[in-house]
Amino acid sequence: MSESNAAPAPVSRPAAPGALPPLEGMAVVLGTIALSLATFMNVLDTSIANVSIPAIAGDLGVSPDQGTWVITSFVVANAISMPLTGWLTRRLGQVRLFMASTLLFVVTSALCGLAPTFSTLVVFRALQGLVAGPMIPLSQALLLSSYPKSRAGAALGVWSMTTLVAPVVGPVLGGWITDNISWPWIFYINVPIGVVAAIITWSVYRHRETPTARVPIDKVGLGLLVLWVGSLQVMLDKGKDLDWFGSSFIVTLAIVAAISFAVFLVWELTDKHPVVDLHLFARRNFLVATVAMSIGYGLYFGTVVLLPLWLQQYMGYTATLAGWVLAPVGLLAIVLTPVVGRLVDRFDPRWFVTVSFLVFALVMFMRADFTTQTSFDVMLTPTLIQGAALSTFFIPLLALAFSGLEAERIASASGLINFARITASSFATSITTTLWSRRARLHHDRLVASLTSNPQAHQFMAQMHAQGLTSQQSALLLNHMVDNQAFMMSADDIFYVSGLLFVAMVFLVWFAKPSRTAMSAELSAGAH
Numbered sequence: 001m002s003e004s005n006a007a008p009a010p011v012s013r014p015a016a017p018g019a020l021p022p023l024e025g026m027a028v029v030l031g032t033i034a035l036s037l038a039t040f041m042n043v044l045d046t047s048i049a050n051v052s053i054p055a056i057a058g059d060l061g062v063s064p065d066q067g068t069w070v071i072t073s074f075v076v077a078n079a080i081s082m083p084l085t086g087w088l089t090r091r092l093g094q095v096r097l098f099m100a101s102t103l104l105f106v107v108t109s110a111l112c113g114l115a116p117t118f119s120t121l122v123v124f125r126a127l128q129g130l131v132a133g134p135m136i137p138l139s140q141a142l143l144l145s146s147y148p149k150s151r152a153g154a155a156l157g158v159w160s161m162t163t164l165v166a167p168v169v170g171p172v173l174g175g176w177i178t179d180n181i182s183w184p185w186i187f188y189i190n191v192p193i194g195v196v197a198a199i200i201t202w203s204v205y206r207h208r209e210t211p212t213a214r215v216p217i218d219k220v221g222l223g224l225l226v227l228w229v230g231s232l233q234v235m236l237d238k239g240k241d242l243d244w245f246g247s248s249f250i251v252t253l254a255i256v257a258a259i260s261f262a263v264f265l266v267w268e269l270t271d272k273h274p275v276v277d278l279h280l281f282a283r284r285n286f287l288v289a290t291v292a293m294s295i296g297y298g299l300y301f302g303t304v305v306l307l308p309l310w311l312q313q314y315m316g317y318t319a320t321l322a323g324w325v326l327a328p329v330g331l332l333a334i335v336l337t338p339v340v341g342r343l344v345d346r347f348d349p350r351w352f353v354t355v356s357f358l359v360f361a362l363v364m365f366m367r368a369d370f371t372t373q374t375s376f377d378v379m380l381t382p383t384l385i386q387g388a389a390l391s392t393f394f395i396p397l398l399a400l401a402f403s404g405l406e407a408e409r410i411a412s413a414s415g416l417i418n419f420a421r422i423t424a425s426s427f428a429t430s431i432t433t434t435l436w437s438r439r440a441r442l443h444h445d446r447l448v449a450s451l452t453s454n455p456q457a458h459q460f461m462a463q464m465h466a467q468g469l470t471s472q473q474s475a476l477l478l479n480h481m482v483d484n485q486a487f488m489m490s491a492d493d494i495f496y497v498s499g500l501l502f503v504a505m506v507f508l509v510w511f512a513k514p515s516r517t518a519m520s521a522e523l524s525a526g527a528h
Contacts, residue, residue: 023146027204031146034200035139036162038102041193042135043166045074045109045128048174048186051308051323055178060118064309065433069237071305072426073122074129076233079422080226081133083275087217088134093209098138099198104131106194113184137414142205171308175323221275224264229423231257236430240437280405280413288512289401292353292505294420296393298428299498300360300386303367305429306436306491311379314487315372325379332387340391344399352396353509357502359389364499368492372484400512432494439490440483447482 023031049056049070057067088097108128115121177185235253242250268274281287304326311317311325340352366382401417464474 022148023204028146030200031204032143034197034204035143035146037193037197038098038135038201039139040162040166041190041197042105042132043162044170044173045132045187045190046071046170048170049074050305051171051175051312051319051326052178052183052186053305053309054312055183055319056121057118059183060121062118064313065240065437066118068305068309068429068433069118069122070125072233072237072429073126074132075422075426075429076229077126077129078132079129079419079426080229081130082137082419082422083225083416084217084222085134085137087215087275089138089210090213090215093212094138094141095201095205095209097134098142098205099202101131101134101138102194102198102201105135106191106198109187109190109194113187115184142201142208145208169327171323171326172320173323175318175320178319180320216273218268218271218273218275221264221268221271224260224267225275228257228260228264231260233426233430236427236434239430240434276416276419277413280416283405285400285403285512286405286413286417288509289397290417290420292509293393293397293401293417294424295501295505296357296360296397297421298424299364299501300390301425302428302432303364303495303498306432306494307367309433309436310487310491314484321376325376326383328380328384329386329390331384333390334387336388336391337395340395344395348514349396349399350509350512350514352392353400354506356389356392356396357506357509359385359392361499361502363389364495364502368496368499370488370492370495372488397509400509403513435494436487436490439493440487443489444482444486447486451478451482 022028053067053070054064056070057064085097092100105128108124108131111124112121112128115124173189174186177183177189231253235250235257238253239247239250244250245254265278268276268278281290308317308319308322308326311322312319317325344352363382363386366385370379398414398417402413405413460478461471461474464477469477
């Protein structure tokens with residue numbers, strides 16, 4: 001949403017972080033802790049459920065592919081609500097909106113844990129994503145208002161560390177809870193964290209509310225946004241179960257998504273108070289950076305969803321072990337991100353992004369060599385290396401996106417690029433799981449065809465007969481082994497193609513112009 005366009009009078013603007021005196025003493029410590037806790041809780045929820053999908057799906061009677069709705073419903077709803085943060089802030093004020101968002105997040109988390117069916121869980125996860133939208137941008141704004149301008153970098157450094165630690169802790173914590181307690185506790189854990197964060201936030205910030213005013217909202221644009229994003233997401237998630245365009249339901253969804261998206265573009269480009277400022281895409285750097293970040297993050301997120309599914313379903317990993325395979329991704333990122341933040345203003349950001357994409361490609365090519373015999377230690381190596389790619393991904397791309405941009409449009413630009421990133425991650429989840437299933441079926445058929453003339457297969461069947469198994473039991477066991485190989489080969493295909501796409505995006509990023517604008521604070525704030 002374009003904040004400069006949406007505000008009819010100066011009073012409707014929230015106070016800038018520098019307009020309030022910084023906090024002092026214990027107040028700044030408590031405020032930082034409370035905002036960091038809330039951010040940690042929010043970011044944790046985007047990763048903690050990944051390794052628990054098989055357990056959730058099995059407990060609630062759906063397939064693991066359907067289980068990914070637990071992730072995508074949250075992400076899509078979160079993406080839809082994020083552009084509304086500016087308008088809601090003007091109506092309610094930063095502190096009241098942050099408090100409402102945090103407390104509603106606690107309530108919806110408890111509802112997710114209590115969900116009796118998969119359908120209700122998906123609904124509650126969508127509600128959780130909706131109320132979570134304003135939390136991260138508001139935590140940035142409140143934290144900046146707590147510190148003097150000279151220490152803004154340090155403040156955002158603390159905030160950034162929180163958002164990097166959460167993805168490390170999430171998979172391990174989610175796996176341990178799933179294996180040793182039960183999956184509802186991955187949601188219940190938010191309740192005490194959220195309550196403590198809300199109490200401290202209110203005690204520290206209740207007298208630091210920003211001005212409010214009644215401002216218009218683009219209801220038509222918002223409705224169209226929900227319609228095209230929702231239709232496209234349902235089409236992607238249900239397509240693999242309904243034979244894609246062989247289903248009239250999928251065809252209808254595709255038509256609705258296409259038409260509503262086209263109307264959305266026209267409406268937002270001509271409306272006086274658009275919910276999304278699409279004119280930003282007229283800037284070459286913003287367009288290139290948004291496309292690169294969306295595709296890059298989508299490829300990364302899709303493989304993060306795929307890896308634990310494969311490990312648990314076909315490699316015999318527990319949720320805890322699968323979580324440990326994903327956990328090291330944040331280690332190098334935590335170390336290197338502050339360094340990149342200091343250097344990005346002194347060097348061409350395109351070089352940092354080039355390094356990021358090449359490291360991502362290396363990681364994907366390493367994973368494309370995984371077999372059913374690959375050891376746990378070998379699987380950890382590319383995950384650890386991937387942290388270096390993440391550290392040079394967010395901030396340099398945002399440097400390109402924001403270069404030459406007017407200060408009053410930074411918030412709109414940050415909201416739009418994050419909306420695109422989050423939406424892309426949701427779409428990538430659906431596309432990745434669909435391709436994984438389709439490629440596995442193809443590999444399965446090819447492997448079965450090759451077995452008919454394979455003497456080793458006949459020898460295996462003879463050995464199974466000798467051990468007392470019937471022909472049917474031997475065939476089922478052999479089919480299970482073929483399934484393991486087919487899904488492994490399918491996962492390798494996806495990793496390999498993802499690596500090629502990362503290499504291709506190196507060329508894309510050089511279509512951007514060099515960035516010479518120093519925006520350290522904004523970049524750090526928008527990076528997550």
